[in-house]
Amino acid sequence: QVQLVESGGGLVKPGGSLRLSCAASTFTFSDYYMSWIRQAPGKGLEWVSYISRSGGAIYYADSVKGRFTVSRDNAKNSLYLLMNSLRAEDTAVYYCATDRADLGYYFDYWGQGTLVTVSS
Amino acid sequence: QSVLTQPPSVSGAPGQRVTISCTGSSSNIGAGYDVHWYQQLPGTAPKLLIYGNRNRPSGVPDRFSGSKSGTSASLAITGLQAEDEADYYCQSYDSRLSGSVFGGGTKLTVL
Numbered sequence: 001q002v003q004l005v006e007s008g009g010g011l012v013k014p015g016g017s018l019r020l021s022c023a024a025s026t027f028t029f030s031d032y033y034m035s036w037i038r039q040a041p042g043k044g045l046e047w048v049s050y051i052s053r054s055g056g057a058i059y060y061a062d063s064v065k066g067r068f069t070v071s072r073d074n075a076k077n078s079l080y081l082l083m084n085s086l087r088a089e090d091t092a093v094y095y096c097a098t099d100r101a102d103l104g105y106y107f108d109y110w111g112q113g114t115l116v117t118v119s120s
Numbered sequence: 121q122s123v124l125t126q127p128p129s130v131s132g133a134p135g136q137r138v139t140i141s142c143t144g145s146s147s148n149i150g151a152g153y154d155v156h157w158y159q160q161l162p163g164t165a166p167k168l169l170i171y172g173n174r175n176r177p178s179g180v181p182d183r184f185s186g187s188k189s190g191t192s193a194s195l196a197i198t199g200l201q202a203e204d205e206a207d208y209y210c211q212s213y214d215s216r217l218s219g220s221v222f223g224g225g226t227k228l229t230v231l
Contacts (some may be wrong), residue, residue: 047219050219050220105156111165112165
């Protein structure tokens with residue numbers, strides 16, 4: 001059973017930074033593309049970022065481009081999201097998910113999410 | 121405003137059939153990209169329900185089915201059960217945005 005556990009969420013002031021982590025276990029992490037997806041309180045899902053298996057290909061939603069940086073460490077089975085210049089509209093639960101970009105771009109396994117609150 | 125359009129809500133009585141539509145455009149569903157569906161129970165993470173337009177992951181009941189035609193897709197749920205009450209999201213890939221896109225979500229109420 002694939003397990004993904006996010007951490008690093010919390011309360012941060014506008015303009016601040018936060019680094020999210022996603023620890024993967026029970027599967028070969030380096031074999032999977034990964035994505036971050038977020039959900040603002042009471043709202044729908046929004047894809048945030050994608051990273052390829054080696055980290056050589058990275059994509060971002062326009063809403064976070066230039067402010068967020070995705071990375072991974074396959075040796076540590078971990079995915080990261082560095083979020084800078086945070087805004088109130090970045091307040092959301094952030095999920096990491098396995099991304100089947102090779103099979104039609106769907107997300108088959110999700111973590112439980114970590115809440116990021118941007119407020120003064 | 122979501123790239124994919126879903127009705128905000130649908131409802132049905134136990135045992136009935138309901139459908140949820142998902143409308144896209146020529147840069148996503150109409151471009152031939154697959155549509156996928158997720159179920160989100162209250163307070164939990166989304167769960168993959170349908171992938172590749174009509175395929176069910178292991179463990180998903182065959183009461184759930186998906187279809188796609190042109191720039192639209194649909195999720196059908198037959199034999200409605202109380203446990204089906206949840207939010208449902210469609211998702212595809214958009215070539216213009218170079219990323220995945222979601223519908224705004226549909227809240228299913230079992231009467």
